[in-house]
Amino acid sequence: MLAKLLYKSSSASSDQKAPLSRLSGLGPPREAWCADYIDLTLHDHTTEYLVAIFSWYKPTLYQPHHLPTSKQPSQILQHPTKSRPLQILVLDVRMKYNQNQCFLLGDLKLAEFPILRGCRNEGFPLFSICLSHQLLALAVGSKKLWKENPSM
Structure with missing residues (x-):
């Protein structure tokens, strides 16, 4: 799969902006943004009639x-x-x-x-x-x- 669908979890505040340290790479590791999102599983319709x-x-x-x-x-x-x-x-x-x-x-x-x-x-x-x-x-x-x- 080339892309994944994600949506923001309800626990992540949408009005809070990311700190500058996180955007500039000076803060926590880059993968930390994933904690704010929930992975969507895609349904494979080719398996159904x-x-x-x-x-x-x-x-x-x-x-x-x-x-x-x-x-x-x-x-x-x-x-x-x-x-x-x-x-x-x-x-x-x-x-x-x-x-x-x-x-x-x-x-x-x-x-x-x-x-x-x-x-x-x-x-x-x-x-x-x-x-x-x-x-x-x-x-x-x-x-x-x-x-x-x-x-x-």
């Missing part, structure tokens, strides 16, 4: 918002074979609140499922919004397709 700790276990279904007619999208995306709006399934990627709201404003249903419940590969297309999602997808064996951005 963090997905199980930070995931939730209950599926959540978000319904589209009902917007005033002036703010409704001009064209609602419909399922190609059924006469209903598209539905999106999210596998516990802890999407940002704003991302959820953008989908719901587009009149799409959004279902979030915990990744710990498992799922079958049905051949549905997947997409990732941020790099961390893409890296996780590659780590589990997904193929990547890059869409070229013409503005770049």
